Amino acid sequence: MSVLNPSLSVDCVIFGLDTQEQALKILVYERDIFPDDNSGNKNLKFPGSLVADDESLDESADRVLKELTGLKNICLKQFRAFGDPARIKYDEEREWSERHYGVKIDRVVTIAYYALIRIDEHNPDQKLIKDKLRWINIDDTDNLAFDHSYILAKSREALQQDFIFQNVMAFELLPKKFTLQQLQSMYELILGSKFDKRNFRKKIGKAEYIVPLGEKQNGVAHKPAMLFRFDHKKFERSKEGIRNFFI
Amino acid sequence: MSVLNPSLSVDCVIFGLDTQEQALKILVYERDIFPDDNSGNKNLKFPGSLVADDESLDESADRVLKELTGLKNICLKQFRAFGDPARIKYDEEREWSERHYGVKIDRVVTIAYYALIRIDEHNPDQKLIKDKLRWINIDDTDNLAFDHSYILAKSREALQQDFIFQNVMAFELLPKKFTLQQLQSMYELILGSKFDKRNFRKKIGKAEYIVPLGEKQNGVAHKPAMLFRFDHKKFERSKEGIRNFFI
DNA sequence: CCAAAAGTGTTTTAATTACACCCATGA
DNA sequence: TCATGGGTGTAATTAAAACACTTTTGG
Known part of the structure; x- marks a missing residue:
């Protein structure tokens, strides 16, 4: 694959409807840097990655989602860019990013996507989910990594607005x-x-x-x-x- | 000012209501590279620029708008990122960008903002408007530079949706x-x-x-x-x- | 026969649509 | 006095909201 742009990423907020439990959940990815302490949710982030220089944002989101979760052919909708220079708040987060991507990170603007899926149908890749991915209830998501709690809040607004405006693929759920x-x-x-x-x-x-x-x-x-x-x-x-x- | 990120820009779609003519217009900036030929609108683009590394996207949009048009304290709303690697279509456009910004350009993702203003009240800086800026009627905007016609179409959708949802500052108009x-x-x-x-x-x-x-x-x-x-x-x-x- | 969820109608109130004529002013 | 845009009301239809009991099934 071609070179990653160190200042541009995509993040995917995957909403999953759990028809059995009648709950709305989101799919989070567990980072490996703070492995054991009682850090709440700060090890949890949305599946996301830096953008390669020869792919469109939409392609990047599809690729990243597939690589990290195994999910493919999901209808992702771009809803917002997040670009506060301070959104990677802590040195440890910056350090994690640099180690994870192997490039020097200054400031990263992320383009955020969301999708709505059925949990029981599109199940993410089994091997990955075991150690890295988790569905968590949408009301139990304070204090995610980076600014991902904020991203989640904005994605819910976008989801609701799109849902009301009917542009949305809700019957796949x-x-x-x-x-x-x-x-x-x-x-x-x-x-x-x-x-x-x-x-x-x-x-x-x-x-x-x-x-x-x-x-x-x-x-x-x-x-x-x-x-x-x-x-x-x-x-x-x-x-x-x-x-x-x-x- | 600090260093510009060569792969990240902001663009501002400024909608202006012309109360006299009862028309909706947009503010475009005339590039200086194809000075005279019959190139239609392809010299016209939205006010926009690369993002500096120490500013947020919102700050960048405010700054760029002020620098290029003199407009300040305008309520800009981010509505979408555009990131197709081919969005800078022609070599001449790439060349223009490189000369204009003085940095090597590979691929630029732009974060687009829109605002709605009253033409007769917030008039852009007079010196600038004379040679660079023009209000053009919204129905007369085919074939703008880069992918700016596409950006315009999307900004109209966003404007209408926001207007209906009432989140919008329409009474300033x-x-x-x-x-x-x-x-x-x-x-x-x-x-x-x-x-x-x-x-x-x-x-x-x-x-x-x-x-x-x-x-x-x-x-x-x-x-x-x-x-x-x-x-x-x-x-x-x-x-x-x-x-x-x-x- | 009990628990659990399905299914069903009416009334009241509010919103939407379609539609056409007289009024006040300055020129 | 004329041209121009301002201002107004009604009736018919449709949508919204509030509200409680009976039915079917498996255990």
């Missing part, structure tokens, strides 16, 4: 066949709020791209729910008509 | 005292669509941060319009309650 309860739970986790079940269903009922299959769940110890699927083509068509927001 | 017609025209120019006058006024009537002054226009050859002002504090308060979009 559910199983092919899903219940309305799972769908509602997804909305609630991403937007961080609760909705009324009946009103939610009324609204969903109008979205022609959420299609009832004839089938029901089985094996559940309660009334089985109707299963639905997501229709991509109808969804794309429905996105045309988004122009009636303010006024 | 109007005179302190403005008419509802001016307000509507601003909405239409920014969002690129037309609204019904009565429905617009009905909606505006509910926004408590748009306050009628007792006064009317004068000197106009028709029924004079009521003047309004914008109440910053009430606007800030009203922004709290933005959480009821989708569902």
Whole structure:
């Protein structure tokens, strides 16, 4: 591979929906420099790396994600650059970066991407996850390495805004066949709020791209729910008509 | 000033509302390298420059804008990084960059900012504007230098999205005292669509941060319009309650 | 028969849309 | 007195919000 630019990196915030636990998590990478102390989360960072000189930012993000996690064909969305000269705060962090990348580091601007995936489907490479990668709950993420807590906060805002504006690939998050309860739970986790079940269903009922299959769940110890699927083509068509927001 | 990073720049897309002409314009900077030929807009670029190593991206954008245009205290919003290695397309563009900055250029990632201002109030520095800067109509901007036409397209999307989400400083665009017609025209120019006058006024009537002054226009050859002002504090308060979009 | 989640409707209130005429002013 | 843009209201439709009980299944 060609030469790494010492002042330019990409970082990937991977949001994972855990359908079983009904939780939203993020994928973090454990650095090896402070191996054992009680340093809280400061060994945890997002998968990221310096950018090579012959790749675009998007390519770089795809490559880095694949190298560090095994994840590929993930739809990453660039949402922001972070460039405070003091974002690598501590000498030890600078030192870690220099040892890790093998180049002299002065100041690094990072271009941040996010993606939303299903934890149980796209599981990162098993070998890597064992010693380096972890899913952690999104509410348990204070004090990440560098300025990654700040990056996380901004990525959540971007995610929510994009989700509301419907540009977002949120249906990859559910199983092919899903219940309305799972769908509602997804909305609630991403937007961080609760909705009324009946009103939610009324609204969903109008979205022609959420299609009832004839089938029901089985094996559940309660009334089985109707299963639905997501229709991509109808969804794309429905996105045309988004122009009636303010006024 | 300290050393410039040869692979990192900022660019500023300055949208200017021209209240007289009722037009939305952008501020472009004329490069001096192709001085006379019929090169269309390819000598025109956004004000931008390489980033110094000891400044944040935001600081860099503020500095560059001030140096190149005289504009200061403008609320710039970062909206996107552009990093295709081929974004500096032509050898002549690379050559221009190298001569202009005096450093060897390989590939430049640019962090793009936008701002919305009133043309008649914040006028860029007069000496500069005469030979380097021009306001051009937003619909007349094909084929700018580098990838700046693409950057413009993306900045418009960001502007519209931010405007709808109300995070945006759009009332700086109007005179302190403005008419509802001016307000509507601003909405239409920014969002690129037309609204019904009565429905617009009905909606505006509910926004408590748009306050009628007792006064009317004068000197106009028709029924004079009521003047309004914008109440910053009430606007800030009203922004709290933005959480009821989708569902 | 019990626990657990699914499923379902109505009423009230607020927002959106479409639409056309008279008014005040300066020239 | 005319040209110009300012200003106004209603009715119909659609969306939003609040709210509680019955159904089906497995254990």
